[in-house]
Amino acid sequence: MIRILLVDDHPVVRAGYQRLLELEGRAQVVAQAGSVDEAWAAHRHHAPDLTITDIAMPGSGGLELLRRLREADPQARVIVFSMHDSEMLAERAFDQGASGFVTKSSPPERLIDAVDSVMRGERYIDPAPWREPAHDAGGAHERLASLTQREFEIFQLIARGASAAHCAQALHLSPKTVANHQSVIKEKLGVATLAGLVHIALHCGLLVTGAVEA
Known part of the structure; x- marks a missing residue:
């Protein structure tokens, strides 16, 4: 069993x-x-x-x-x-x-x-076909691949609408550490706003429209 x-x-x-x-x-x-x-x-x-x-x-x-x-x-x-x-x-x-x-x-x-x-x-x-965009505008996938595992976890949380305080609590990190990671994430992905992070997550199939958390 x-x-x-x-x-x-x-x-x-x-x-x-x-x-x-x-x-x-x-x-x-x-x-x-x-x-x-x-x-x-x-x-x-x-x-x-x-x-x-x-x-x-x-x-x-x-x-x-x-x-x-x-x-x-x-x-x-x-x-x-x-x-x-x-x-x-x-x-x-x-x-x-x-x-x-x-x-x-x-x-x-x-x-x-x-x-x-x-x-x-x-x-x-899973042998099911993967949902990848036909055209990866701006090399979003390549930029996401440059994130470390911890940065990727924080990126996912932020893209889903989590605050920096929520990320810190969920990942057992200090708010300052999360803030530092967030700055590095934005730099690596070439965006300046949270909306830019959400756009990349949607573009790469990592977020369902409307799936955010408080």
Whole structure:
């Protein structure tokens, strides 16, 4: 029996995926979580065989959870399950040690295939076509690739509407550190305003229109 930790900030979504994962009787969702901190505590308590996590959640998000899990246990198996079908986001997840990446727009069986592959020790990437713009105006993808992992996490939070204070709290950083990172991010991306950051996130498929947080 595969013991799974399921992480998503929407309880109804978690319930649906729990039914899917447990349908054939080979897996059991031993714990659920709606935030990174809840997931971190649940992982330490239950020691699941596999964690399946969304990326866009309140607070620091799935990439921060992935980083924490892999630092604590380099052998931790984590599948990122996201509504964002950006190739760059998948690359970031794998750079952080993800074992698999599946988009929520894929057929349900893709998630089951990912679980089976990862539990066999294989890496799984959703074969669905990636949403990349036909024309990368201004080299936005190349500029985003220049961000460090921490800068990318802060960029995502800011693009979703999070304040600097919220970023500091979510990532356990000081407000001054976040402010410094924010200045570097704007310089690397060649923008001067928050609106410019949001535009790049939308252009690169990292943000759904209207998906911002307070």
